Amino acid sequence: MDLVRIPLADRKEPFNRLPGHRVRRLCLRRTGRQGRLHFVDGTPTTIVLDLDRDEPQLLQWFGLPDLGDGESGWFDLAARSVEPARLEMASDLAR
Numbered sequence: 001m002d003l004v005r006i007p008l009a010d011r012k013e014p015f016n017r018l019p020g021h022r023v024r025r026l027c028l029r030r031t032g033r034q035g036r037l038h039f040v041d042g043t044p045t046t047i048v049l050d051l052d053r054d055e056p057q058l059l060q061w062f063g064l065p066d067l068g069d070g071e072s073g074w075f076d077l078a079a080r081s082v083e084p085a086r087l088e089m090a091s092d093l094a095r
Helices: 055-064 084-094
Strands: 002-007 022-031 033-038 044-050 074-082
Touching: 044 055
Parallel strands: none
Antiparallel strands: 002 074, 022 033, 022 074, 033 044
């Protein structure tokens, strides 16, 4: 799966469209040392990021360290399937 996070200044920005991707608008709400992802209508997901538990690269990718306690950050998340040939190329490059 290929994921692209597009940070937004606020919820009302124009919706991003990427050819071949499914795009969803999400919000990361920080409470203490955790951040929970919410759908655009405010419905919380089961995805919770934790500054004391999760990998720093993952936390930075989602932007949790940049949010203060009680703050929210909006972003569009674009996803698409990766073709098997592309996976083989990536493993060849890693060698």
